[in-house]
Amino acid sequence: MEKDFIIAGFGGQGVLLAGEVLANGFMIDNKNVTWYPSYGAEMRGGTVNCTVVMSDEDVSAVQKSSADFIIVLNQASFDKYVSWVKKGGSIIVNSSLAIIKKTREDINYIFVPITKLAQEKLGNIKMSNILALGTLSRVSKLISLSTLEKALHNVIPPHRANLIPKNIEALKLGYEYDLLKV
């Protein structure tokens, strides 16, 4: 089994870090996994994305032109990546920064006001990326919250360890968000 994930958004939204947490999670679950970033000449701004491939066998291609699960944190990414979702796959859309609109019948749309939740419930929009992973855990059923919690410990450096509880809160918030609301 191989599953492909893409996370996309503005530079600065923590897209690459979210991918790194996800990839660490799969590693903790003893899966083969690769993480591959889009990288350009720009250091900041513009859109950024990363691809995470999880597999029971060796991972070959690390960059994909389609994925089973895609998280888009802004409108530009939503516009670009909605056509990349595999048939029967899911797209998690940050409805705080993208208009709720369904253009395909063969995929699942999950609209979550990610930025708004992060701001209102956690007081920090920088938690949006990790919150989205909580939702992904719920939607994909491929990685547990407890694994993602462990992954956070791998990724967040020791001198930033104080941020871990808040990130765990974000994971839970994303996981528990009532998906039927929209």
Place this chain on the structure above:
Amino acid sequence: MATQVFKIPDSFKKDAKYTFCPGCDHGVAVRLVGECLSELGLTENTIAACAIGCSVTIYDFLNIDALEAPHGRAMAEATGIKRACPDKFVFTYQGDGDFASIGWAESMHAALRGEKISAICINNTTYGMTGGQLGPTTLVGQVTTTSPTGRNLEYYGYPIKIAEHIAMCDGTAYSARVSLDTVANIKKAKQAIKKAFEVQIKGLGLGFVEILSTCPTNWKMTPQKAHERVQNEMIKVFKPGVYKDITVEN
């Protein structure tokens, strides 16, 4: 009772054959370097980075470990040697073309980093080994094989004043220019080389000496005329002196 008035320093190979042209100051300069190595007890602890050009043959005379660098790269290789072995004495012996033209970036940056190495640069206003072409230090008006009507500013620009530039670098501990045209000046030159070695030993930074030298063959002069040229022409443009010495309080 017999008194010994001359001896070959221990840093010299006993079987070395003299290969420089008659009247070339390289012979004197190498001799001074060898004397300083011996007197400071450095011979057995030295690794030299040698350059390309006539200067490369220093390893034929001195009984020291040496690495032959590509043209212009002696300061980079000396940096590598010193960083790998901080307890070794490391010096370069380069011509002006090697040090101040093709290797200028390496020279300046070694000085800026304050590498604890010593560099000796022979300035003879020409590329000697390749047959007397215009180099970075060729004097205005000087005829060379690539400035057949003399160095004019419009075509060739200005000669470089090496010791002054190296002195401007914050990592330089000592920078001086000397000449070998008189016995008195040879003595001064030796003092300068010794100083450039000592600042390394003390870990103060780069020690640098630019030595004004003759190239009778390419200048097409007798040794005597060549030394007169050093006195009458070179010294006027390249003024001898100590341009920086952080061991002396101002």
Place this chain on the structure above:
Amino acid sequence: MTATITDKKVLMKGNYAIANAAVLAGCQCYFGYPITPQSEIGEFMSGKMQELGRAYVSAESELAAINMTIGACSTGVKAMTSSSSCAVSLMQEGLSYATSDQLPVVLVSVMRGGPGLGNIYPSQGDYFQATRGGGNGDYKLIVLAPSTVQECADLTYKAFYLAQKYRNPTVLLADGLLGQMMEPVEFKPYPYPEIDNSQWKLSGAKGREARIIRSYAPLADNQCVYLEKLFEKYKLIEEQETQWEEIGTEDADIVLVSFGSTARNVKTATKICRQKGLKVGILRPITLFPFPTKRLKELAQSVKMFVSVEVNMGQMVQDVRLAVNGKAPVELIHKGVGVPPAPEEIVKQIEELM
């Protein structure tokens, strides 16, 4: 980003895996100048080497960096530099000198697009630069080509070992994809024996004759003898160090030849072909010099077609053709620059070739 020897897997970029392995291999000196997509190596080294009391110099150019590495290697310590494509071009002079000086320089070359400035995307366009060399004269570099992040680490160890063992500059030839991607990696202790270099290193002429490390050979006859010796060494390296991976070649009609990151996709393409009933295998050279010429020659007795798959305009294909020597057709599937063609795309092109 810190890592040490660990039996636990860590998720890491290829660039960091290389840097960490170099530290564990006992690299005492790092010299480098930044260039995408390998800057993480220098960044990691700048902190780690200082922390360990080893040497790090932010060199003024790649020209200086390779020569600093030569200087450090001449004293017998393990030293390295790293760079990418257009900047590795600047190091060619130094690499030629280092082969002539017989110094164990380790160069990590993380390929990006070319020629010229090119772009920062992955590429295999420097196969020739590494295996043929851009420096002057007759010489060879040992070239190792990792395909996974784990191999980035393992072959970094090996690069230091082979460089020391044969006193020859050794290149770890990765690419932007391997440098930037993350994969789980384990760091075991440096597995190779230390090589005695007391007979040649520069350490000051104390109690022995002075040593000169040089490439200047004024007498043509001596240079002839020297070159023969150098090439005897290369022959020995070919006999003893050629390394490759082979899957499904036993009964293959078609053998795909691919190295580095591209080989990942080619492996999957091979699997898809097998599922379709096509007898396709893969040979992945791990050492590009020495190249698995002998093995390809053997396979050419039975294989109906070879296909070299590369991200460049067709470079390794020349070595495959030399090895196969007309015994079977040798085709090329390639892409100029960027991430390797997808497995499905490779399969499609194989079917077109049949």
